[in-house]
Amino acid sequence: MPLVSMRQLLDEAAKGGYGVGAFNVNNMEQIQAIMEAARETKSPVIIQASRGARSYSQDKFLYHLMLAAAELYPEIPLVMHLDHGNSFETCKSAIDLGFTSVMMDGSLKEDGKTPATFEENVAVTRAVVELAHKCGVTVEGEIGVLGGIEDGHGAGGGGLEHVTDPAQAVEFVKKTGVDALAIAIGTSHGAYKFSKKPDGSVLKMDVLMEIHRRLPGVHLVMHGSSSVPKDLQDVINQYGGKLKPTWGVPVEEIQLGIRNGVRKINVDTDNRLAITGAIRKVFVEQPEKFDPRDYLKPAREAMKKVVALRMTQFGQAGHASDYAPVSIEEMKKFYAAK
Numbered sequence: 001m002p003l004v005s006m007r008q009l010l011d012e013a014a015k016g017g018y019g020v021g022a023f024n025v026n027n028m029e030q031i032q033a034i035m036e037a038a039r040e041t042k043s044p045v046i047i048q049a050s051r052g053a054r055s056y057s058q059d060k061f062l063y064h065l066m067l068a069a070a071e072l073y074p075e076i077p078l079v080m081h082l083d084h085g086n087s088f089e090t091c092k093s094a095i096d097l098g099f100t101s102v103m104m105d106g107s108l109k110e111d112g113k114t115p116a117t118f119e120e121n122v123a124v125t126r127a128v129v130e131l132a133h134k135c136g137v138t139v140e141g142e143i144g145v146l147g148g149i150e151d152g153h154g155a156g157g158g159g160l161e162h163v164t165d166p167a168q169a170v171e172f173v174k175k176t177g178v179d180a181l182a183i184a185i186g187t188s189h190g191a192y193k194f195s196k197k198p199d200g201s202v203l204k205m206d207v208l209m210e211i212h213r214r215l216p217g218v219h220l221v222m223h224g225s226s227s228v229p230k231d232l233q234d235v236i237n238q239y240g241g242k243l244k245p246t247w248g249v250p251v252e253e254i255q256l257g258i259r260n261g262v263r264k265i266n267v268d269t270d271n272r273l274a275i276t277g278a279i280r281k282v283f284v285e286q287p288e289k290f291d292p293r294d295y296l297k298p299a300r301e302a303m304k305k306v307v308a309l310r311m312t313q314f315g316q317a318g319h320a321s322d323y324a325p326v327s328i329e330e331m332k333k334f335y336a337a338k
């Protein structure tokens, strides 16, 4: 099966009332972990690469690994998505390479740090939508600004400085025509999201529900949605790591989001923690080992477990064969007819 359209995956998820995890990758082992989890749980899946991942991997390597994944797991609808594109040119280069979905994060200026104005965000996102839809490619936009920093991209802060204004979200969708909308509700990128288990004072699920009420047909995206479970933190610290105590987004809050229009959930940190914990364990328990496969195999297995669990929790498990994937060529017609 070729790489498929994210729009189709999210439309199907909306029909089925479930969410789809979007997992970040930089290398082969991470892609293998996700595909094995997808096969085990029979899940459609979104694999995404940030600008940092594209430069780390020389993105051609990553693209061909994704083609291999599509070939080796033909029963799994698989999307290749650009995470946090910072400019029209970045999105265009991803589309030219063969990504089937792009995020234009116009909530920040091209430097990836300074919050942009609403007008700037609309203009650049609209331009990307026009190009992408002509190519059959899906577009995710962002309104409001996430906290923290991800691969050098982000405004920093705790996440409550630029919570999405629901009225502005409505106007943004109308003016840009995006397929999916990332919103800021107090979450941050990275491991240090919250200093205690989050409640309504720091995680604004009420804002999410209000946006869904006003935009019932729009696929919402939760960024910075790793749960940062304590058991994964503990493995790292047990084997010599030095993580400070931290809290992520509880799975039950994500599930509440899914009941209120969230169709794409971005998860990266949990997988990073799983990989690092597994590698540290081998280094401490078997210091005589030096073949990279001796620690990369358990690392891959640890990530697979986390991904499979999230797929089950988000509800995408069991939905891989619900529908016949639409080709990107057919998606061009779909958008042209709109």
Ligand SMILES: [Zn+2]
Binding pocket: 084, 146, 150, 189, 223, 224, 266
């Ligand atoms: Zn993000």
